Amino acid sequence: MTGPFDTAEYRARVHAAQGEMQAEGIAALLLTTEPELRYFTGFLTRFWESPTRPWFLVLPAAGDPIAVIPSIGAALMQQTWITDIRTWRAPDPADNGVTLLAGTLKEAAQGGDIGTPMGFESHLRMPLANLARLQALLGRDLRDDADIVRRLRMVKSEAEIAAIATACAIAGRAFARVPKIARTGAPLDRVFRDFQRLCLEEGADWVPYLAGAAAAGGYADVISPATTKPLERGDVLMLDTGLVRHGYFCDYNRNFSLGPPDADTRSAHARLIDATHAALDIARPGATAADLFRAMDAVLTGGQGRGDAGRLGHGLGMQLTEGLSLIPQDHTVLQPGMVLTLEPGCEVAPGRMLVHEEDIVIRDGPAEPLSPISGPEMGVLE
């Protein structure tokens, strides 16, 4: 399958981008990354794991997108709504599609500006030497895309929201089964493997992200892979998963206590849930990303600032994190259809923290939870 959406959805995305391109004076967009290509085409493959082959999409300010891709992807691209598919035999270390791409961009831009994402969260997925060669062939430099693609992707369609809700429901069923796989004495790396297995059994297509930790009364870190250390009574086990269904992520976590939590841990967890609700209560159109940060930070620190984790939530969708950041500097105004995480964290003691995370979608009126919002009590494991 090449994505869960019908052609009308992709055409609407292209149309919206083209409106912005015309306003910004951009005659053609060059897109090079997995989510950018998939957003406009529905092209869904795990083959991006290989760094060898570049993939390009050229989006003119009017007319349909043109795929400029390695021939190994032609059969799959033909299953999408894209009809203009130009291929080369990759890998070809000498050219690797640059000549074909330059010709296509010239044709699409007709002498006008060519944009590509250059701002926050972007990267160009092609060698810099090939960018230089491309610009020489074009006789001009690429310009910034004015953040068009990132901004468009922030507001999800109902079909996208449904896909994320499905991913969240799968993770919810997996979290409910954690007591079966995580007990005192179980090595953390086995718990990680077993939890990924549960995600697959519950319907994940794949599990690109799992982080977590287990330590007495809180953990030092939320991005580490698993150690072989067995779970001990008094540990807090945190599992944070980004599983994918039909190309869309969930991203939320659960904390569990091995045996009953002590008073500090219990109170810290309850405070995280309070912070989550403080943001949820004001998460509606017109509020800003910074407002949600401040609502949580008031509960967490009395408004003192922020933890070293850097932000208290973020957008998500085709990527584990994308779009807005719940930080004081992000003044993005919430709109219906934005999907985001609320991710409050707090330090229980020096070097020991707890982090909690839920997923929500902004609606007209109150926000809608996509993950099953946790109560104040942590799950207790034996």
Added chain:
Amino acid sequence: MTGPFDTAEYRARVHAAQGEMQAEGIAALLLTTEPELRYFTGFLTRFWESPTRPWFLVLPAAGDPIAVIPSIGAALMQQTWITDIRTWRAPDPADNGVTLLAGTLKEAAQGGDIGTPMGFESHLRMPLANLARLQALLGRDLRDDADIVRRLRMVKSEAEIAAIATACAIAGRAFARVPKIARTGAPLDRVFRDFQRLCLEEGADWVPYLAGAAAAGGYADVISPATTKPLERGDVLMLDTGLVRHGYFCDYNRNFSLGPPDADTRSAHARLIDATHAALDIARPGATAADLFRAMDAVLTGGQGRGDAGRLGHGLGMQLTEGLSLIPQDHTVLQPGMVLTLEPGCEVAPGRMLVHEEDIVIRDGPAEPLSPISGPEMGVLE
């Protein structure tokens, strides 16, 4: 855990890179991608799945590397052998580490050239706008790294080879269990989920890559995700996995026939195994990547050229594909320690192909298989 290797291994890698840097006149290297950072530090996390935060490593031509990273990664980086760790609070859309990075590069390069990977298979994992800002702060442009990092990574240490062998053994045990999960009537997407589960049960840390297909007498495509179509008698089921253990990949596949294969399919599969052996027989130091291509192509097409898949194998290690390509244009000379796949493919009928893949390591003398080389007969499923 931050990788399976001891500090001496990372120091040896740094030392080798520094020798080449001095020969090329490069005073400091800037590295920005996951495998590049991990190669020199052992920093292993799945957090790279998030595109929001850039991560940098500065490698001076003499002295230890310097990590310039978001503070969320400091605790994990401190577990590696790296001691000079400089952090900023990310995400910070306004600067996002560029100022800190510029200062560190100036200090490390002392006015000399600063290189970064710009060639084949590389990309720069930071926004282009931030590259421009960095170069403005430095008062100079970055230059190409002369392919130093890619070339070094091609030749694996014994510890790396052992890690890849472990990944291959895990996949081998999972492939052996395929008859339990793939029978006539099983939907392909369920087979994909179940196969990933088997990989985890057999010891994979995670399963970043699974592709495959099932169709009568051969498939049109080897990069597609699974459809919901049930397996039918007469189908060839192909599963191609890149699972990870301790940060190292395997990458090989197996073809299975639903019911006994017909004569054409059987003969095509046997030819792929013949082609694999033709390459294996000559895979030793001194032969080139192109030689292996030609040895396989002679069996596959009588030396006519190549399939649209583009290459008949590739290097692997920290990435699913990396380093050399078995194509006529790649004249890389094989050296002991190079790990690669042999991946012959053939067209059984128009639009229907079979592809086979195994993993080997180049040794003094004959190459050593890392995956259990398949016999000529396909596995038969009920």
